[in-house]
Amino acid sequence: MTWSAKQYTMFEQQRTRPVRDLVAAIPDRPVNTAVDLGCGPGNSTEVLAERFPQAHVTGMDSSGDMLIDARKRLPALNFELADIGTWEPAQPCDVILANASLQWLPDHATLYPHLVSQLTPGGTLAVQTPDNLDEPAHRLAREVAAQGPWAAKIGSVKHNERHTASYYYELLSKHCSTVDVWRTTYLHPLADHGAVVEWFKGSALRPFLAPLTEREKVAFLHEYQTRITQAYPALGDGTVLLPFPRLFIIATR
Numbered sequence: 001m002t003w004s005a006k007q008y009t010m011f012e013q014q015r016t017r018p019v020r021d022l023v024a025a026i027p028d029r030p031v032n033t034a035v036d037l038g039c040g041p042g043n044s045t046e047v048l049a050e051r052f053p054q055a056h057v058t059g060m061d062s063s064g065d066m067l068i069d070a071r072k073r074l075p076a077l078n079f080e081l082a083d084i085g086t087w088e089p090a091q092p093c094d095v096i097l098a099n100a101s102l103q104w105l106p107d108h109a110t111l112y113p114h115l116v117s118q119l120t121p122g123g124t125l126a127v128q129t130p131d132n133l134d135e136p137a138h139r140l141a142r143e144v145a146a147q148g149p150w151a152a153k154i155g156s157v158k159h160n161e162r163h164t165a166s167y168y169y170e171l172l173s174k175h176c177s178t179v180d181v182w183r184t185t186y187l188h189p190l191a192d193h194g195a196v197v198e199w200f201k202g203s204a205l206r207p208f209l210a211p212l213t214e215r216e217k218v219a220f221l222h223e224y225q226t227r228i229t230q231a232y233p234a235l236g237d238g239t240v241l242l243p244f245p246r247l248f249i250i251a252t253r
Contacts, residue, residue: 014186014188014199015043015100016043016044016047017186018099018100018128018184018186018246018248019043019044019047019097019099019100019128020047021184021248022097022099022126022127022128022248022250023044023047023048023051023097023126024051025126025180025248025250026051026095026124026126026250027124027250027252029094029122030094031052031054031055031094031095032054032055032056032094033055033056033058033089033091033092033093033094033095034048034049034052034055034056034057034058034093034094034095034096034097035057035058035059035060035089035093035095035096035097036048036057036058036059036060036097036098036099037060037084037087037096037097037098037101037102037115038060038061038062038084038098038099038100038101038102038104039059039060039061039066039067039070039079040061040063040066040070040100040101041066041069041070041073042059042066042069042070042071042073042074042077042079043073044059044097044099044100045057045059045070045074045077045079046073046074048095048097049074049077052095055094055095056078057077057078058077058078058079058080059074059077059078059079059080060079060080060081060082060084060087061079061081061082062081062082062083062084064081067079067080067081084098084101084102084105085105085106085111088118089118092118092119092120092123093118093119093120093123094119094120094123094124095123095124095126096115096118096119096123096124096125096126097126098115098125098126098127098128099126099127099128100128100129100130100203100246102127102129103129103130103159103160103161103162104160105160105161106160106161107161108161108163108168108171109171112125112127112168112171112172112251113171113172113174113175116172116175116176116251116253117175119253120253121253122177122252122253123252123253124250124251124252124253125172125176125249125250125251125252125253126249126250126251127168127248127249127251128246128247128248128249129162129246129247130162130203130204130244130245130246130247131162131183131245131246131247132244132245132246133159133162135243135244135245136228136231136232137196137200137204137228137231137232137242138159138204140224140227140228140231141200141204141205141208141224142157143227144208144220144223144224144227145157145208145220148219148220148223149216149219150211150212150216150220153211153212153216154207154208154211154212157207157208159207165181165182165183165247168181168247168249169181172249172251175251175253176251176252176253177252177253178250178251178252179249179250179251179252180248180249180250180251181247181248181249181250182247182248183245183246183247183248184245184246184248185243185244185245185246186243186244186245186246187241187242187243187244188241188242188244189239189240189241189242190239190240190241190242191238191239191240192234192238192239192240193225193228193229193232193234193240194225195240196225196228196232196240196242197221197224197225197228199242201221205221205224208220209221
């Protein structure tokens with residue numbers, strides 16, 4: 001299941017807004033080293049570097065395609081191909097940013113404390129994850145997958161771990177001096193229902209589409225868009241407001 005930088009950046013402005021809010025909430029303190037885990041095409045790394053211009057900033061991602069775009073965008077920064085699940089820095093970091101990346105990984109009870117352990121004393125773990133599995137866009141994807149002729153292939157696709165705000169607060173409070181958790185629902189104006197489908201093709205639909213043949217993909221997306229059109233009424237000019245809840249965490253060691 002590969003990532004497409006081109007598909008992801010179709011909605012870069014909307015996808016970057018949450019990371020700007022996240023990075024702005026990182027406490028003011030001297031930062032010498034900062035890492036962006038799951039940097040994608042570099043949009044989040046750019047925000048991080050702008051916030052801490054004196055820091056040595058590194059972006060890491062498991063997708064070579066994403067890293068090509070990131071290096072083009074920010075040639076002065078260092079980008080590395082790495083697996084977040086097994087990542088360990090050579091030395092502790094002052095800031096670890098994980099924007100819309102940790103939801104793809106399992107075992108959060110181990111992962112989150114492990115990341116905190118890689119911080120310097122007083123360092124910050126800043127995390128943003130989509131909190132939208134109960135939104136129509138996700139629910140309809142699961143329904144189409146389970147009800148179509150491709151059900152044997154994708155009817156049982158499972159999403160990786162996501163938990164409540166209280167779960168992460170309790171988990172991280174055992175390892176951190178302060179933990180701040182909040183939830184924001186963004187209302188992204190998209191051109192039409194086709195744009196909603198294109199948005200999720202770059203993220204949530206990937207596990208469903210990857211096993212399908214090209215013909216099956218076309219049929220799946222047609223049925224999905226039909227249901228999306230019913231679930232998200234368009235405004236008078238055709239614009240569709242896409243509600244997108246996200247969970248934010250600022251944890252200071």
